[in-house]
Amino acid sequence: EVQVVESGGGLVQPGGSLRLSCVASGFTFSSYWMSWVRQAPGKGLEWVANIKQDGNEIFYVDSVKGRFTISRDNTENSLYLQMNSLRAEDTAVYYCVRVGCSSGCYSDVWGQGTTVTVSS
Amino acid sequence: QSVLTQPPSVSAAPGQKVTISCSGSSSNIGKNYVCWYQQLPGTAPKLLIYENNKRPSGIHDRFSGSKSGTSATLGITGLQTGDEADYYCGSWDASLSAYFFGTGTKVTVL
Numbered sequence: 001e002v003q004v005v006e007s008g009g010g011l012v013q014p015g016g017s018l019r020l021s022c023v024a025s026g027f028t029f030s031s032y033w034m035s036w037v038r039q040a041p042g043k044g045l046e047w048v049a050n051i052k053q054d055g056n057e058i059f060y061v062d063s064v065k066g067r068f069t070i071s072r073d074n075t076e077n078s079l080y081l082q083m084n085s086l087r088a089e090d091t092a093v094y095y096c097v098r099v100g101c102s103s104g105c106y107s108d109v110w111g112q113g114t115t116v117t118v119s120s
Numbered sequence: 121q122s123v124l125t126q127p128p129s130v131s132a133a134p135g136q137k138v139t140i141s142c143s144g145s146s147s148n149i150g151k152n153y154v155c156w157y158q159q160l161p162g163t164a165p166k167l168l169i170y171e172n173n174k175r176p177s178g179i180h181d182r183f184s185g186s187k188s189g190t191s192a193t194l195g196i197t198g199l200q201t202g203d204e205a206d207y208y209c210g211s212w213d214a215s216l217s218a219y220f221f222g223t224g225t226k227v228t229v230l
Contacts, residue, residue, distance in 0.1 A: 104153030
């Protein structure tokens with residue numbers, strides 16, 4: 001079964017750090033772009049970051065640039081999101097997402113999400 | 121905030137049709153493919169339409185997508201209570217080098 005499973009969410013104080021992990025199975029992880037997408041409570045979806053198959057091309061939403069780092073380990077079929085200098089507005093469910101590409105690219109496999117709460 | 125605009129809500133009776141619009145610009149929808157995602161209450165989003173009008177395996181043909189210029193549309197025919205969900209469009213913005221989801225539309229079956 002093709003799936004991605006996130007972990008690492010929790011409660012953290014403002015200014016703190018957290019590292020999210022995502023383990024992929026059922027597909028060749030190293031062949032896909034991967035993404036993190038988040039959803040604040042009661043709000044819409046917000047794309048956070050993308051990383052290319054070899055990790056050499058990365059994009060971030062402006063609001064996390066300089067604070068978050070996306071990375072991957074293809075030997076471990078794993079995706080990571082290092083989150084530093086966390087703010088209350090980073091509180092959200094964070095989804096690990098596989099990005100499929102043919103003519104265009106699309107988010108075709110989603111995890112169940114891991115919840116990050118930034119609060120004192 | 122998103123660069124892709126959707127109506128906050130649409131509704132119709134069972135069996136009827138609804139359409140959801142997604143308005144963008146020349147740097148996103150006008151230049152790149154559009155996807156649509158369905159998020160049922162309390163669940164993760166699911167890919168519904170990709171490359172403007174293609175359905176992944178397992179998605180019913182009651183769901184359709186189209187694109188014209190800088191706008192895209194999702195159509196749902198034969199509306200069912202199980203279609204009650206939030207729907208999001210999505211597209212890459214070449215000028216901003218960022219992916220954007222639409223503002224989201226809640227579909228209600230009356």
